[in-house]
Amino acid sequence: MTLDDLLDRNRQWADARRARDPEFFSRLARGQRPRLLWIGCSDSRVPAEEILGCGPGDLFVHRNVANIVAYNDINIASVVQYATVNLGIxxxxxxxxxxxGGIRAACAETLPDGYLGDWLNIAGWAKRTVDQALAREGRSVAGEEYHQRVVEENVRLQIEHLSHLGLIRRQRAERPDSLRLHGWVYDISTGLVKIVAPGDT
Ligand SMILES: [Zn+2]
Known part of the structure; x- marks a missing residue:
């Protein structure tokens, strides 16, 4: 598929959208009221709008490798601020x-070189939490089951990071119950979302 093919598709998409709903683009041009803030992985197989049956204007989206919320990430902090304070999400x-793939790399014996290794080191805490839990349970889990446990734990860990951000703590102190943090995991092999942390976290 060439870039010209993709631009052709764009024109066809815009024409089809306008044919179905002539006001669609002029309505969106007036502003946005997205339903939720989505913090997901950059993986091409997890397109937030598509898997939730949404379209333009429905979701405010931030994606990075392994859906990590880092304390010192001014990028995600500004996304969270705009979403919650300005858009009222x-x-x-x-x-x-x-x-x-990010979680697999975070679980490997050696982290990748360069920025990727630095970044995925943050998700390494999820692996350590899983390892400690398995040691307590006296169990040994490997392969896909182990990977899935770390994926789920990483989501819980990033929600914890989110809840510790000064911006989130201040908003919750000022308006209790004003923000709900949800942990989900998407299964690429079924197309379904599983809840791993309920929205009252
Ligand atoms: Zn991923």
Missing amino acids: ADIVVCGHYGC
Whole structure:
């Protein structure tokens, strides 16, 4: 597929959208009121709008490798601020996914070189939490089951990071129950979302 093919598709998409709903683009041009903030993985197989049956204007989206919320990430902090303060969004979803290459790399003996290794080191805490839990349970889990446990734990860990951000703590102190943080995991092999942390976290 060439870039010209993609631009052709864009024109066809815009024409089809306008044919179905002549006011669609002029309505969106007036502003946005997205339903939730989506913090997901950059993986091409997890397109937030598509898997939730949404379209333009429905979701405010931030994606990075392995859906990580880092304390010192001014990028995600500004996204969270704009979503919650300016757009008044009350629901934030951190959505991981099974088969996540970032989580696999974070669990490997050696982290990748360069920025990727530095970044994925943050998700390494999820691996350590899983390892400690398995040691307590006296169990040994490997392969896909182990990977899935770390994916789920990483989502819980990033929700914890989110809840510790000064911006979130201040808003919750000023307006209790004003923000709900949800942990989801998307299964690429079924197309379905599983809840791993309910919205009252
Ligand atoms: Zn991923």
